[in-house]
Amino acid sequence: MKGSILTLNAGSSSLKIALFPPGDESPIVTGSAERIGGDCTLTIKDASGAFIAEYKGDAMRGATHETVLRKLIHILQQAGLAQNLVAIGHRVVHGGTDFVAPILVDDAALNQLVSLEPLAPLHQPHNLAGIRAARSAFPDVLQIACFDTAFHRNHPFVNDTFALPLTLYAEGIRRYGFHGLSYEYVTQKLAAIRPELHAGRVIICHLGNGASACAIRDGQSIASTMGFSALDGLPMGTRCGQLDPGVILYLLQQKKMNADAIADLLYNQSGLLGLSGLSNDMRVLEATDDPAAKAAIDYFVFRIRREIGGLAASLGGLDALIFCGGIGENSCLIRARVCDDMAWMGIAIDPQRNAAHETILSAPLSPVEVMMIPTQEDIVIARAANAMMEQVQAQRLRAIGGIPPL
């Protein structure tokens, strides 16, 4: 049953795919759609990064996740790339308390995932729309769901709860944590390149349009800045990050905003965009002298430093600080400012290494190793899909009395 694996990552207004040949972690095709629902563009590239197809303009305006995915699948089929497809791995933002590892999606599992939609209303429905579209296009292909929450499911109670009545905890009002697939990739990479650090106390800062930080001990997440929803913790491109719940009461009771308007404010109008009044894109903010843009960057850096302090305290010290995500991987300014004057914590960054975006960013005698590890969530999904495929293959062989391959 060896064959290709497709990974699918459906965000609120974007969709990314990658097609992996059998036994290979380098995709032969990648595709991405941006601004779904609006001025949508869809690009598909081969392994060298050359365009296979590009769609934009009137034909794509207002396209939905479903139509974009169908188009992508059609292109793969037309190019003869989907013939050997045996498994599709899906990124699913919320696995609730039950899903602590990747699962094979069947009707029952899909229904259970639908029941989690209220916990992630802006992400989960799109993830599940991707699964439905993929199931109907490829009914004989294994569909595997990989969860952003799963990496954090072993948090100790104090990092899993809010100080609300315990009945609400039992109902599922907990600190789930997200970006788990990214943390899993970076943690696995660290185990491969620096096993002694992997066995120690690590903070990973995933800094992209979504941003969070995670405390990891011996490869296990013990605390995350994200909580019940993907709003908590660090400020993000358009999301507010940590917020006093009293602000929401004020918006509801005094300003008479309704729930939809507040959700739009917190998810789409806040963060770097809200503070700068200019853009959610760090490149734009870094390139301007606008005082509000400067203040937005100041707040972003302040919150990251504050969370690093808290996470290090929950770890009882720190051996490695790792940056990833679009900002963490590309912005030497943000990395330098986060690490500035942190010698008291054992963090000393080397300006040349930082400017050159090297893997090791710390100065030679820095007690804490500072690193940049580009994250690759689609590889974690492809690995999970491959493992599930082998498990299913072994079960089928056992069922017919065959011997599974070693």
Ligand code: AMP
């Ligand atoms: P992600 O969500 O991980 O894809 O990260 C996207 C964000 O990374 C963008 O919104 C940019 O703000 C940021 N980014 C990408 N490249 C750079 C760069 N060279 N310098 C600063 N920020 C960058």
